[in-house]
Amino acid sequence: MPSSARDRATAFTAAATFASTISILGTLYYLDIPSLLQIRVKSRKVEPRCYSTSTKPSIQEFKTLTQQVTLKETYPLANKIEKNVPVYDCNDFDITNAKQIDSLQDELYHNLTSGPGVYVLKHFFTDTNTIDAANEAYDSIIDRELEQSGGKGDHFAPASSNSRIWNSFSKHALQHPENFTSYFSNPWFPIVCHSYLGPGYQITSQVNIVRSGGQPQMPHRDYHLGFQTDDDVVRWPKAVHAMSALLTLQGAVAHTDMPIASGPTRILPWSQGFAEGFRAYRTKEFIEYFEQNYVSLAMEKGDAIFFNPALFHAAGENTTKDFDRSANLIQVSSPFGKTMETIDSLPLVDAIYDTLLAKYRIEGMSQEVDAFIRAVADGYPFPTNLDCRPPASGRMAPECEQDVLRRGVSEGQDRGQVMEELTTLRKESSANGRVARQTTVFGT
Known part of the structure; x- marks a missing residue:
């Protein structure tokens, strides 16, 4: 065979071999064989069930996570995106339109599980008379408890600075049954709660009034693991860290207007996605990063905010001279978890x-x-x-x-x-x- 023919045959064979190789690689890529092999190898290796106490959570990973941007295109039903937080106006929705509400619930669920982890609902209560009547009931409860026991402060301030009604859910019902009925008949509660927790949820609530000069909280995560000690948190397996955030929905209804100076909740969007967050929020570098990067949204009476309990958050400082910030803190529990407070429904019914x-x-x-x-x-x-x-x-x-x-x-x-x-x-x-x-x- 002439050399030129041999060269052409060699070139053809090489080309065919290259094409065949590319085809095989393409098939492997399509079938995701490398990933499957990695998964198989990984599945043979026993990983530690708990997070290591000898290594620190990565602040760099946390920064990368929380520097994401919330896009309006992801949440088209939102009225706007403010400081990375989707803001919805309840007046924009027809609650009898099942298809529209189902689409809204899809957005709310995505937000708390895969998005910024927090949203605001403007006009959650359109009738602020209901809020005013509830505030009167709360004032009566606070006065009575102050007379009986000197009153109670909250997690981060004594009664002289702030006022707290523990289990305001039950006390509200017994103090003012008609207003309690009107308050929790709000159909936006099941829309929100069902979107994250499904059916069978249970509501608890605590009223918190932060008076002028009230100091801010340290950033934290909430119930369940958020309420554990440093030593206890690391004893829980990794799966429980993920599960804890799925058992509770946190929220607050504004019972007064909340200008920024009054210290509405400080939040760090996207922070709920950090796997080691239940131990990280206690460390100095994470606290400092939160203090430098948190956002806070002004709210009006009747507005509500809801968030994933794993979101890094903290009550803000009330820097006003003569204004008390009041909120009804809503904590909703999955039927597959335990509530923070005991609700005896029989006397309430x-x-x-x-x-x-x-x-x-x-x-x-x-x-x-x-x-x-x-x-x-x-x-x-x-x-x-x-x-x-x-x-x-x-x-x-x-x-x-x-x-x-x-x-x-x-x-x-x-x-x-x-x-x-x-x-x-x-x-x-x-x-x-x-x-x-x-x-x-x-x-x-």
């Missing part, structure tokens, strides 16, 4: 049932009535005693308190009937379950 029944007779099972039932009663039937409370017909679980309350108003049962049934449910759910059915007498 006893206090509000007649008001709720009257509301139902006018409105039927409206969004407001449904929202209130979800707020005040337990939506999860476990733990229970399955010998005494077997699964309801056609279901995998027995009735919960919400089921009983919803059925009670729809059937027009009186307060005594509903309270007897709820009391029996509570007793038969106990460990021994051997309880004679009897009516428990509540206050009239």
Whole structure:
């Protein structure tokens, strides 16, 4: 064979070999074989279950994470993006439009899990008279507790500087049942809570009033792991660090206007995504970075802010001379977690049932009535005693308190009937379950 022909044949063979190699590499890339092999190799290696106490969380990784920019294109239903925080106006939405609300809930969920981790809802309460009546109830509770025990401060200030109502949810119901019913009938509560936690959530709340001169908090994360000590946090496996942030939704409703000078919540968007954040927020370099980079949004009475509990945040300093900043702090818990405060729903239902029944007779099972039932009663039937409370017909679980309350108003049962049934449910759910059915007498 002439040399020129041999050269051409060699060149052709080389080209064919190159093309074949590229094809094989392309197929491997398409099938993501390298990643699969890495995963397989990695799966054979046992990784430490807990974060190392001998290494520090990376401040550089934290900076890179929190320097992301929130894009309006990602959250098209937002009214605007302010300081990296999506701001929605509740007046822009028709809550009876299921498709629109479903799209909004998709955005809210994405925000807290994969986005900046915080959003504001303008006009969460459109009727500020409800807020004003609640404030009057809170003032009465604060005055009574101050007289009885000298009052209570909050996490970061004594009662002389700030005022705190622990478990304001229950105290509000017993102080002013009608206003409590109106307040937690707000249909925006289930829209927000369901978007992150799904059905069966439970609401708790604490009122916090930061008076003129009130000092700022240190940056922190919230319940569950956020409330652990330094030593305890590192004992929990990595999966629990991720899980903790998914069990709670944090929020606050502005009960006064909140100009920047009054110290509305300081937040660091995107910080909830930092895996080691529950131990990092306590360290000096992370505290300093937060102090240099946090943002804060002014709010008006009736607005609300909600955020992932793993978001680095802190109450701000009230630098005004004559203005008290007041908020109802909302903490909502997944039925798969434990609430920070104990809510005994039975006396609350006893206090509000007649008001709720009257509301139902006018409105039927409206969004407001449904929202209130979800707020005040337990939506999860476990733990229970399955010998005494077997699964309801056609279901995998027995009735919960919400089921009983919803059925009670729809059937027009009186307060005594509903309270007897709820009391029996509570007793038969106990460990021994051997309880004679009897009516428990509540206050009239």
